[in-house]
Amino acid sequence: xxxxxxxxxxxxVRVIRVEEHYACVQAxxxxxxxxxxxxxxxxxxxxxxxxxxxxxxxxxxxxxxxxFLEKGSLVTVFEDREGTGIDQVFYLGDRHSWRExxxxxxxxxxxxxxxxxxxxxxxxxxxxxxxxxVDGKSGRLRLRFQVxxxxxxxxxxxxxxxxxQLRKLLRPRFGAPREExxxxxELDRRDLPGxxxxxxxxxxxxxxxQAAYEDLEGRNPVSRLFRxxxxxxxxxxxxxxxxAWKS
Numbered sequence: 001x002x003x004x005x006x007x008x009x010x011x012x013v014r015v016i017r018v019e020e021h022y023a024c025v026q027a028x029x030x031x032x033x034x035x036x037x038x039x040x041x042x043x044x045x046x047x048x049x050x051x052x053x054x055x056x057x058x059x060x061x062x063x064x065x066x067x068f069l070e071k072g073s074l075v076t077v078f079e080d081r082e083g084t085g086i087d088q089v090f091y092l093g094d095r096h097s098w099r100e101x102x103x104x105x106x107x108x109x110x111x112x113x114x115x116x117x118x119x120x121x122x123x124x125x126x127x128x129x130x131x132x133x134v135d136g137k138s139g140r141l142r143l144r145f146q147v148x149x150x151x152x153x154x155x156x157x158x159x160x161x162x163x164x165q166l167r168k169l170l171r172p173r174f175g176a177p178r179e180e181x182x183x184x185x186e187l188d189r190r191d192l193p194g195x196x197x198x199x200x201x202x203x204x205x206x207x208x209x210q211a212a213y214e215d216l217e218g219r220n221p222v223s224r225l226f227r228x229x230x231x232x233x234x235x236x237x238x239x240x241x242x243x244a245w246k247s
Contacts, residue, residue, distance in 0.1 A: 007070055010040060010077070016146060021045035024146045026080060037080040038065060039145060044073045047149045051076070054119030061118055063145055078145035083133025086141075090134075090168045098176075098213045104134065105169045106206065107141040112162045113199045115143075120153040123195075127161040155194045162195055163187045166202075177212035178231040179205065185235070 004012040010027040016039075017024045023042045028035050043051045052074055058064040065077040090096065090104075115123035122145070125131065131144040167187065170180055183205045192198050216224050 006040060006042075006075060007068065010038065012040075013037075017148070019148075021047050022149050024148070039078045039080045041076045041078070041145070041147045042070075042073045043076075043149065048074045051121070051147075051149065054121055057117065057119050058122065061114075061122075061145075063143075076147065078147075081133055081142045081144040083135040083140075083142055083144075085130055086132040086134055086165060086168055087129050089136065090171070092171070100139075101169050102206070102210060102213075103139065104141050105166060105202075108132070108162070108165055108169060109199050109202045111141065111143050112158075112195050115158065116155075116195050116199075120155055120158060121150060122147050123158050124153040124161055125150060127158060127165060129165070132165055156192075158195050159192050159198050162198060172235065174232045175228050176231070177209065177216060177228075178234065179209045179212040181231060181235040183209065 004025075006012065006025075006027065009031050010029055012025045012027045014026040015023070016026055021044050025040050025042070027038055027040050029038055041051075055067050055074075055076060058067070058076075063079040063081075065079065067074070067076045069075070090101075112127065115126060118126075125147040126143045126145050128148070131146055133142050133144055134140075135142065167184060170176070170184060172181060172184055183201075186201065186205075190201075192201070216227060219227065
């Protein structure tokens with residue numbers, strides 16, 4: 001297979017996604033001393049002008065490398081990120097400890113806050129499940145900027161996407177303290193205007209959730225069980241009363 005080059009600098013090594021008027025590829029930068037891998041988003045047709053209008057605000061994004069026009073296509077270049085998609089790491093029945101969950105939740109919210117000033121089409125795409133990557137060896141959560149074109153993106157949509165990912169990390173389950181379940185309930189009830197307000201809510205509740213877990217650890221097994229059961233049954237009862245329970 002003949003090598004595919006972009007701007008005689010980026011050698012494409014893998015095609016990640018191809019749709020009408022859009023493609024995302026993994027490439028290596030031959031002019032980089034370390035020959036690092038990078039991610040190229042290519043737009044044409046109706047998506048070109050729309051993406052071009054927002055990418056001038058990407059200078060504050062540390063993963064953004066450059067943008068240029070190449071043979072009628074707009075090309076944006078980002079640092080490549082490795083890891084496993086969040087849905088393959090955090091799922092119903094997984095065995096992660098509460099400390100791991102809170103640590104990854106904190107990293108997710110820090111990443112979300114970094115997206116606040118980016119164009120909504122870019123920030124929302126970065127928060128899709130395929131782009132929220134977990135590296136189990138290093139314990140790092142990173143975002144990949146495979147910026148799939150999507151219509152109707154706005155700051156409020158980013159809040160919904162971040163909240164969905166947070167629910168995967170702090171999944172409602174027996175054993176979670178009341179403070180954590182209340183945070184998840186608040187995510188369902190409150191209509192937050194932006195990710196900054198969502199981050200503020202997380203910071204407000206984070207220490208209380210950690211303290212509640214530490215309190216559970218310090219209890220004897222019987223006391224812990226009663227405490228966990230009470231919190232979970234109260235949460236289920238509240239869900240039923242509000243008509244939010246699905247079974």
